[in-house]
Amino acid sequence: MQKRFVSIWFRYLKTDWLTIRRPELKEVPFVFTLPDRGRIMITAANKLAEAEGAAAGMPVADAKAVVPGLQVFDDKEGRDAKLLKGIGEWCIKYTPIIAIEHPDGLVFDITGCAHIWGGERAYLKEVITRIKSKGYDVRAAMADTAGAAFAIARFGRVKAIIEPGGHLQALMALPTAALRLDDAVLQRLKKLGLHQIKSFVNMPRSVLRRRFGEGLLLRLGQALGYADEVLTPLHVIPPYYERLPCLEPIRTATGIEIAITRLLEALCTRLQSEGNGMHLARLTCYRVDGKVQQVQIGTNRATYNVPHLFKLFELKIAGIAPALGIELFVLEALKVEEVTLQQDALWAATSGLDDAGVIELLDRLAGKVGAESILRYLPNEHYWPERSIKKALSLQENPATDWRTDRPRPTQLLARPEPVEVSAPIPDYPPMLFIYKGKRHAIKKADGPERIEREWWIDEGEHRDYYNxxxxxxxxxxxxxxxxxxxxxGNQWFIHGFFA
Amino acid sequence: MQSTRKEIINQLQKEILLLQGFKPPAPDNSGGLGLGPVEQAFPNGVFPTGAIHEFLGFEQEHSAAFGGFIAGILGKLMLQGSVCLWISMSRTVFPPALKSFGIEPDRVIFIDVKRERDILWATEEALKCDALSAVVAEVADMNFMQSRRLQLAVEQSKVTGFILRTDARKLTANICVARWQITPQPSVLEDGMPGVGFPRWNVELLKVRNGNPGAWVMQWADAGFTTITPEIEQVVQHQRILKVV
Known part of the structure; x- marks a missing residue:
């Protein structure tokens, strides 16, 4: 698609802002100042002050001499960026991608947006009149590249909308400053008598690079459209995001359920059409009183199955406190993954760990009792009983080695061995009796010992001689x-497990 | 008139049995779990799958015996590649031991819940999932209504539920098809041989819905259950004597 950009230049950004807040200043020349190296310098002047000779970068004492009745206000660092951000956020209805062009401009990426407002001319007119009606003096231009739009907005004299492909022609007559170059490069161009873009745009690139550095070529390329320019949008829109504003605040669980279903349906339709599924989703509820409630769900496998996802959210509804009511629901898919096409086939019955039914069940259980409570074990190559199993990292992980059955292992294993009192006839013989929890057990049959050495490279201690x-x-x-x-x-004997 | 009424009642009884998980015997007599005479205690002589079984295991020794016995049954119930859930609060089951009773321990998913009331919720949810082959739950407290909920879940899904009751004081009437108690029995070895023999249990069916309670001594050996009756014991002893001679 043909890329189109709009650049908006706020000529008197800061002073306009103050004029909007204090309309009585409309007829008064005034400036903003900041102390700089012991002098008070002008950072911005309004239209009247500028007409009479005061300009940014001038010491305020000089300006006061030139302009009688000049009013002086203190400036604040970063005020322009804050203002631009605010205006940019307000303009988000015109396009989703808005970037700040420091220090006094905005760039809109309007690719595919203009037709909604009835064409490019109507679009630009709408944007300019809206911003102007707020009280800001702006100039705007539309072109194929952000660089060209910038140049036309600030230096263009002929027309504001450059038709697709016409930006080179439009740039020709503009001064070199229109290219967003460093001061040093501008100075050098001026010294060499290159005042307009057309005087050097056709020079060989190697010559330009040698004389003016890579920066000039990059800026020229960005203006002409053969170098990429990355805009940093004000709002990075989450790729999978659905919102549901409510006319009346929602206060009941049923209402929340309906909201979740609607959001899920919208999001899952999109996910499905793109062949994706969500792994992790977050529901944010904005309450009337300004508080925010959030719930999050996770699934074992990326999915776009609405009933299943709804069941996961259903478990969390009890945790949402609507208080006076929820006015906005936002559903975001935080982790999205490609869904393998066999998912539909899996919906039919297959058995085992890959089964969709089992996975959904585990998702639901994880939602209620916590994912850390769901455990699956694989054999681990250690003889030491506590280390002979390890937790499986995923449902699909298969045992790397076989389960061993050559040694007797108890069906119940105590988490920590508990000391018992025994009487053993001679060393290395199984005990005759042992007392566990105050109960005396006379041993009739015994097997063993099975000596299990402690793995000295893991921990230190005594080996164990096990008797069954x-x-x-x-x-x-x-x-x-x-x-x-x-x-x-000392007491050396322990009970560690119970056999079937 | 009389006979038709009887037929109708018979028919209805069969349907009720079917709903409760008691299936008619398979024509080729397959599908048994290898429990031998124990299965005969159930109606139609078939071990009811798709039903809730209750086991009493108040002591750790009994829980251990239950673990072995249930693993033997699960091994038969779990088809190739299918999974089962083991839900408990303070779990002491040691997975590697299950392998010797015929199941792959990596196909058992353990759910270690932190709160007592979550166990029954999780069990009910699990029993609704027809992709599982069985659900084992260690439950201290379960009232009639809760057992009814579990029964309704299995009637839909045909999953078999095994509930181990761990608290003797909280035992109440419920709707389970059978109440079992598995207690360990001294193992028997050939004369004069040292060591501990095959796991042997006293398997008691305390209650069976529409069936005959009873008690059997069973042994797990060579990847299967054997029921030990005095006659078998004698024959075995006799063979041993012959061998020695």
Whole structure:
């Protein structure tokens, strides 16, 4: 699509701003000043003051001598940027991409926007009259490149709208300053007698580069359209974003449900058409009293399935406090991923961890009890029981090694081994009895020991000698002695698990 | 007139049984879980899948026995590649041990909830998901209404639910098709051999809806359940003697 840009130049940005706030200043010449190296310098002058000879960059004492009755106001650093940002945000209805052109301009990327306002002429007229009606003196121009629009807005004399492809011709007669060049380069151009763009635009690039540096070529390229110019928009619009303003504030859960459904339908239709699905979504509710409520959901797999996403949000509705009412709902998809086309096929029944039903169930559970509560284990290549399993990072992760069955392992494992009192006949023999939680268990059968060494490169301590024992009631336990037999010194025996 | 009424009642009873998860036996007698005589205790002689089973396990030893027994059943219920959920609050199940009872531990998803009341919610949600093969939940407190909700969920989805009741004081009447108790039994080894034998349990069916309660001694060996009756024990002993001779 043919790119089109509008550049807007605020000729008296700061002074206009003050005039709007204090209309009595309309007929008075006044300036803004800032102290600079011990002198008070003018930073901006209004139209009247400028007509009488005061200009930005002049010491205020000189200006006062030239202009009788000159009023002086203190300026503030960054006021122009703040003003431009405010105006730019107000202009967001004209185009989504608005960038600030420091120190006194705005650039609109209006590619594909103008026809909504009835053509380019009507569009530009609308923008200018609207801003002018606010009280700002502006000049604007429209061209194929941001650089050309900038130049025409500030230095153009003939027409404001340069038809597509005509910007080179329009730039020819403009002064060199129209190219947004550094002062040093401008000085050098002036010294060489190059006052207009047409006097050097056809020179070989190598010559220009040698004499004036890369900067000139870049700016020239940006104005003529063969170098890219990246605009930094005021608002980076989230790529997947839906808003629902409400005529009446919403206060009930049913209302919130309807809002969520509407937003999801709109967002998911778009996601589906682009072949994407959301992984993480956030619902922001703006309340009448100015407070903001947010809820967030995550899914195990990118999806655009509205009923499923709605179920995830449904769990969170209880956490939204509408108070006096919610007037605006905003739904954002924070993490969007491509959905593999087989998703539709998966909706039909397949079994296993890839099953859509299981994934949706886990999403719902994660929404209520927390994703960290859902665990799946894979074998880990360690003999040490506590380290012999590891948490799976995803549902799709497969075991890298087989589960071992060559050693007996208890079906119940205590999180930490608990000390037990035992009586063992001789060292390295399974105990005859042990007392656990005040209950005496006489051991009838025993297997072992299975010695498991502690992995010294991970932690330090004694090895364990595990015994698989059965008491007189047939209950089976996993006991171990920590370290070598050490006589009567200390309690070395622990219970670590229960066999089936 | 009399006979037709009887037929109608029979028909209705069959339908009710079907809703409660009791299926008519498969014509080729397949689909059993290898539980042998225990399955005969249920109506139609079929272990009811798509129903809620309640297990009593108030002590850790009993929970351990339950873990082994249930893993043996799950191994049969879980088809190729399917998954089951294990919902609990303070979980002590050690996944690698499940492998020796015939299931892949990586196909069990553990849900460790933090609040007691979330367990039943999570269980109900899970039972509604027909993509699962079974749901195991460790529940302390469940009243009649909550069990009814679970039953309604499984009637739709045909998922089998196993509820382990961990608190003896909170045991109340409920709608589960069966109440089981699995207690460990001393293992039996060949004479004179040292060590601990195969896991052996006393499997008690305390209550069965429309069935016959009973108690059996079962052993898990060679990737399957064996029911130990005195006769089998004797035969085994006899064979051993013969071998020794």
């Amino acid at each position: 024992v059965e008491d007189e009631n047939g209950c089976r336990y996993w006991l171990f002695r920590s370290g070598h037999y050490a006589g009567t010194k």
